[in-house]
Amino acid sequence: MQAKYLDKIIVTFVLELNKELITSEMSIDIQKIRSDFPILAEKIYNKPLVYFDNAATTQKPQVVLDKLIEVYTKYNSNIHRGVHFMSNKATVETEEARNVVQKFINANQSCEIIFARGATEGINLIAQSFGEKYIFENDEIIVSEMEHHSNLVPWQMMAQKKKAKVIKWEFTDAGELELDTLKNLITSKTKIIAVNHVSNSLGTINPVKEIIEIAHQHNIKVLIDGAQAVQHIKTDVQDMDCDFYVFSGHKIYGPTGIGVVYGKEHLLEEMPPYQGGGEMIENVSFEETTFNKLPFKFEAGTPNYADTIALAAAIKYISEIGIDNIAAYESELLHYGEGKLKNIPGLKFIGTAKNKTSVISFNIDGLHSYDVGMILDKMGIAVRTGTHCTEPVMIHYGITGTVRASFAFYNTKEEIDKLYDGLLKVVEMFA
Amino acid sequence: MSEVNKRQDEIVEEFSVFDDWMDRYSYLIDLGKELNALPEDKKSPQILIKGCQSQVWLSSELKDGKIYFEADSDAIITKGIVALLIRVTSGLEPQEIMNAELYFIDKIGLRENLSPTRSNGLVAMVKQMKMYGLAYHTKLNN
Numbered sequence: 001m002q003a004k005y006l007d008k009i010i011v012t013f014v015l016e017l018n019k020e021l022i023t024s025e026m027s028i029d030i031q032k033i034r035s036d037f038p039i040l041a042e043k044i045y046n047k048p049l050v051y052f053d054n055a056a057t058t059q060k061p062q063v064v065l066d067k068l069i070e071v072y073t074k075y076n077s078n079i080h081r082g083v084h085f086m087s088n089k090a091t092v093e094t095e096e097a098r099n100v101v102q103k104f105i106n107a108n109q110s111c112e113i114i115f116a117r118g119a120t121e122g123i124n125l126i127a128q129s130f131g132e133k134y135i136f137e138n139d140e141i142i143v144s145e146m147e148h149h150s151n152l153v154p155w156q157m158m159a160q161k162k163k164a165k166v167i168k169w170e171f172t173d174a175g176e177l178e179l180d181t182l183k184n185l186i187t188s189k190t191k192i193i194a195v196n197h198v199s200n201s202l203g204t205i206n207p208v209k210e211i212i213e214i215a216h217q218h219n220i221k222v223l224i225d226g227a228q229a230v231q232h233i234k235t236d237v238q239d240m241d242c243d244f245y246v247f248s249g250h251k252i253y254g255p256t257g258i259g260v261v262y263g264k265e266h267l268l269e270e271m272p273p274y275q276g277g278g279e280m281i282e283n284v285s286f287e288e289t290t291f292n293k294l295p296f297k298f299e300a301g302t303p304n305y306a307d308t309i310a311l312a313a314a315i316k317y318i319s320e321i322g323i324d325n326i327a328a329y330e331s332e333l334l335h336y337g338e339g340k341l342k343n344i345p346g347l348k349f350i351g352t353a354k355n356k357t358s359v360i361s362f363n364i365d366g367l368h369s370y371d372v373g374m375i376l377d378k379m380g381i382a383v384r385t386g387t388h389c390t391e392p393v394m395i396h397y398g399i400t401g402t403v404r405a406s407f408a409f410y411n412t413k414e415e416i417d418k419l420y421d422g423l424l425k426v427v428e429m430f431a
Numbered sequence: 432m433s434e435v436n437k438r439q440d441e442i443v444e445e446f447s448v449f450d451d452w453m454d455r456y457s458y459l460i461d462l463g464k465e466l467n468a469l470p471e472d473k474k475s476p477q478i479l480i481k482g483c484q485s486q487v488w489l490s491s492e493l494k495d496g497k498i499y500f501e502a503d504s505d506a507i508i509t510k511g512i513v514a515l516l517i518r519v520t521s522g523l524e525p526q527e528i529m530n531a532e533l534y535f536i537d538k539i540g541l542r543e544n545l546s547p548t549r550s551n552g553l554v555a556m557v558k559q560m561k562m563y564g565l566a567y568h569t570k571l572n573n
Contacts, residue, residue: 045452368506370485370551371460374544375508378452386484400505401484429457430507 027325033410036061036317040410047380050415055200055228055359055406056384058253060314067313068255071306079305080279080296094305097312098295104315105226105245106236107262111294114268115308118259119227120150122246123194125261125298126223129271130244131158134221135191139164142185142193142220145396146171148200149389151225155194169195171396175202175351179210186214192221197229197245201388201404202351203334203359205233209240216241221267227251231408232330232357234323237262249307254314258307261298268294275300326409330358333407333416340420345427350402358407361388364427369401372426376403379422435527438519439535446539455540459511466514469503480559482552485509489556491563497522498567500560509551512536512544516553520560525571528564533557 034040037059042049051059071093077086079094095110102110116122135141141155145168152166159166167185171177177195193215198205208224215222223244229235231252237245244267249258263271273280273291277300282290291297318326337360341347346365364372373385386401387394394400405419432440449455469488480487485506492499500521504510519535520528536545545553 368485370506371508373484375456378456400486429453430460 028321028329028409030329030410030412033321034412036063037410038062038065044380044382045378050379050381050411050418052405052407052411052415052419053382053384054408054411055251055388055404057250057256058231058408059410060255061253061317063317064254064310064314067310068306071309076306078302080303090305090309093309093312094303097308100312100315101260104235104319105230105260105262106238108238109265112262112265112268114261114263114295114298115303116246116259116261116298117257117304118250119225119246119248120154120259122259122261123151123223123225124154125274126244126246126263127154127158127194129274129298130192130221130223130267131162131164133271135159135162135164137163138189139191140167140187140189141165142167142169142182142190142195144169144171144177144195144206145392146175146177146199146202146204146390147194147196147392148225148227149391150227151194151196151223152392164191165189168392169193171204173397175199175204175353177204177206177211179207179214182211182214186218186220190218190220192223192243194223194225196225196227197235198226198232198357198359199351199390199393200228200359201361201390201393201402202353203228203356203361203406204351204353205229205355205357208242212241212243228357228359231318231326232323233327243267249311249314252311252314253318254311255307258304258311260311265294268298273297273300277301279303321409329409330407333411333413334358334360336413337405337407337416337419340416341423344420344423347423350397350399359404360406361402361404363399363402364423367426367430369403371430372403372423375426375429376419376422379418379425381419381422383419433527435519435523435531439533439538442515442519442535443538452540456508459541460507461511462514463504463507463509463511466503466510466517467501469501473501474503480552480555482555484551487513487552487556489559491560491567493525493567493570496571497524498528498563500563502556504552506551508544509553512541512553513556516556516560525564525566525568529561529568531561531564 039059075086075089077090079091098110098113101113107113116125141159143152143155143166155166169182169185197208212222221243224242226245226247230247243264245262247260250256280292280297280300282292348363350361369385373383376383384404474488478488478490485504487504489502500517502513502517504513
């Protein structure tokens with residue numbers, strides 16, 4: 001009896017020791033991080049919130065919320081061209097934010113950073129402006145089959161306008177884009193390739209550097225949709241050598257309504273403005289308008305300076321934690337999650353690429369994703385269900401949707417355990 | 432009391448015995464499973480109400496001055512609510528359907544299923560039912 005008791009103590013001790021070892025291996029302090037995000041303490045239907053919808057939008061740390069309040073309580077004033085103190089302060093902070101973004105994605109110059117409403121507006125800007133200048137009748141635009149509608153529809157619209165063609169670059173059933181397939185699609189008519197860095201519905205990390213290298217061998221430009229990448233993996237636009245890169249603020253712990261467009265200076269210089277109005281002009285008369293220099297040429301109207309400044313606060317926050325630490329921890333969550341979820345009877349992963357961010361898309365045999373999501377919601381677990389704005393991906397797999405759990409660095413293995421238990425309950429309820 | 436409200440109150444009464452969400456949803460799941468599925472050849476694009484979460488098929492027929500609905504959905508919970516909506520509206524006169532105020536969903540705690548943002552096809556289905564009411568009403572009075 002006593003020996004048995006002793007055994008138990010030893011086992012507990014070893015388990016605790018292991019736990020500590022694992023924790024010490026992780027270079028992020030999860031409890032500290034969770035306390036930085038006030039919303040994570042919220043209860044949903046009287047249950048602790050488990051937020052696994054991070055690919056749709058991320059939660060905001062206190063420093064970002066504080067920054068928004070700081071702007072509006074200390075120096076809210078329309079930026080640029082103001083003569084007074086507060087306008088000057090707001091301008092300095094906004095332009096400093098541009099420098100923060102520049103450093104974050106390692107752009108060569110800050111004038112290559114344009115602020116837009118989000119990644120969607122960013123892609124529309126590039127599609128319209130680049131298309132206006134460089135795309136003509138019968139030209140071809142290669143778009144991958146795994147794009148968010150935001151990186152497909154703007155190109156379809158541009159193609160229609162210019163009588164050009166959108167060419168589909170199909171992915172494999174594992175959810176990977178193959179370079180050989182791309183090589184076969186390239187023709188002398190190809191003008192630009194639009195592809196995501198990371199797929200929002202599959203989590204695939206695409207070989208963007210290789211894609212860009214192939215494209216450039218044929219003098220083809222490349223736009224990378226980084227909306228699902230910058231918050232998870234290190235992004236270096238000069239190293240990958242992309243011509244354009246876009247991302248959204250709200251998916252990287254910043255506010256909604258702000259996004260970033262990176263473009264190589266010489267291209268942005270040659271391209272016509274996207275919208276007209278204030279800020280983007282140099283001189284205006286009724287006879288003629290000359291346009292402002294970069295980046296202001298592409299920022300018509302009063303810029304969203306408050307969210308821009310708060311976006312910089314978000315970027316600084318994650319930079320302090322370290323994007324590599326975030327990537328390592330999230331990869332741990334991904335593998336833990338996949339290892340756990342594969343034990344759910346009838347569960348099938350959608351998207352099994354070798355190189356993935358912390359996104360798990362799945363379906364359970366005989367169950368509709370909406371039903372699964374509804375029941376999980378009742379347990380306080382937030383996942384996304386449906387097509388995730390990637391209908392071509394659903395068509396590829398012949399499905400109507402998936403359940404998507406997407407993890408951020410403030411999520412924990414305990415939360416994944418709750419998802420697992422929740423799914424077991426779902427299976428039982430629909431049996 | 433109108434027939435439509437009598438039917439709604441019956442449902443509210445039925446649901447009142449459940450004291451937690453799990454019982455409510457389990458019952459809904461049962462209703463969804465029990466509702467006769469539309470045969471595949473009847474699920475034409477003309478009667479499809481496409482939501483980006485789940486889809487609903489709704490067909491109607493006018494018999495002896497009354498509308499009879501048949502419907503289906505690819506999601507079970509949606510189908511359970513579809514079953515309730517049919518129970519409330521089917522076999523009524525067009526005008527009654529047209530003017531019906533459907534309060535039972537709210538009262539049985541399934542409101543979130545009928546919010547416009549859910550895009551599960553249910554909001555559009557209710558609209559469509561009322562459209563049929565209006566269309567048949569106009570037809571019968573011309």
